[in-house]
Amino acid sequence: MFMEQLSNGIALGSIYALTAIGFTMVYGIIRLINFVHGDIYMMGAFFALTGLTVLGLPLIPSFLLGMIGASIVGVLLAKFAYSPVFKAPRINLLLCAIGAAIFLENFAMLVWGPETQSFPTLIENKTYSIFGFKATTLQLIILGVSIALVLILTYIVKYTKLGRAMRCTSQDMEAAKLMGINTNRVVYFTFMIGSSLGAAAGVLVGMYYKAAYPMMGFTAGLKAFVSAVIGGIGNIPGAMLGGLIMGVSESLGAAYISSGYRDAIAFIILIFILLVKPSGILGKSVKEKV
């Protein structure tokens, strides 16, 4: 029982981690609590589902369709909903994000209907047992895809020119401009990467629970937010750690305490971490600027 719950927790945690990374990256660049991120995740699931059922594409192309489609939506939102108010006070940006979230949820209901759509079963789900550790095929796929995406992301952020531009822009946007960095392009690129990771998480969740519905992004977005804050908002490794902690404790908590508390556990951890280390596990304590 423990082993099953643990691997379930790790699978869930990988999904939370992927979602949280996109969330934390956008925050790191423009200091926006991106409320629309959960809905991007939902869009990813629906785009992939459309690829599978309507277009009859195989799994991998559908998966990519989900990621690409959602990242286009993310960039369009950044361009048309956010960039007009980049220079306005942060509260305007936040309101735009909330508006965009409501728009996407209703858009999805209009296009795909308000009901829960079932995801076709694509992979035969077997249970493997290695050294007493039990995991299903889907759980292994979720873990594998998440690790692969995180490695690609790490490579981009650490070793490419665009990645360096991203790090500089998130540390000091104006100084980045003085280096000749086109910070608008960096912002769009961040939305693109963040949205495609969120979308990947949405598709994986759709495959795991075999369902997609227009409001599926709501709790996911909230949990991504919590994971990002637990790990230290703006910090990519922190978001991964936060997501894994959330997934595992939620799954174990649901099994050993009560499944009714499933979603509450996230917030209990959040409160606990904020009391002990307000900047999050890997977050740096913010120094007052002189």
Added chain:
Amino acid sequence: MLHVKELDVYYGGIHALRGISFDIEEGKIVTLIGGNGAGKTTTLRTISGLVTPKEGTIKFKNQNLLKIPSEKIVGQGVVQVPEGRRIFVELNVEENLMMGAYLRRDKQVIDEDLEYVYKIFPRLKERRRQMGGTLSGGEQQMLAIGRAIMSKPRLLMLDEPSMGLAPIIVEEIFECIKYLNDNGLTVLLVEQNANIALQLADVGYVIETGEIAFSGEAKSLLKDDRVRKAYLGEE
């Protein structure tokens, strides 16, 4: 080389620059001195394209800088060392320097320039793997200047490089500015410390509440009563 004419800049309702004009000749050190809130930083930010003026023109080598987006202005050789240094605290010294060369493609010359910066500031070489945020104030200023050199400046603009530094470090920094100028670099130096700035510069402009109050040869400004009273603390 640089011609600034009748700049008017607003921050919302605040009229920060009221018709600023000045000229910089190639090869010279020009200083802009003035007290807190006079508009010195705003002037540099406008030249670098970080704020857009309501009125006025900025010409650099016969190009209209106002038509060029901020990220391309560096590529023209108009490079700024911003107020408060603004180095990247989570990059190490060498990565910071390389960010200055972000737009450049001439790999070989970049390496030479890196060595040139290390020659001017040997302390940066010793600390090349150290995080920017862990440097002392003086070292951060050196890093900010080094980073600007990596952008291949034709006009180097420095915003209060002496701020918050011990006199001996200030002297070192100003020696370096002089050295760069001797090697042909044109400099626009913004300072509150009128004394050291005017001693180094060829030409000085005094800016007060968003306007150029008066200007002249730096050496004669040093003897000017208005300057001595307001900026050199003499009676």
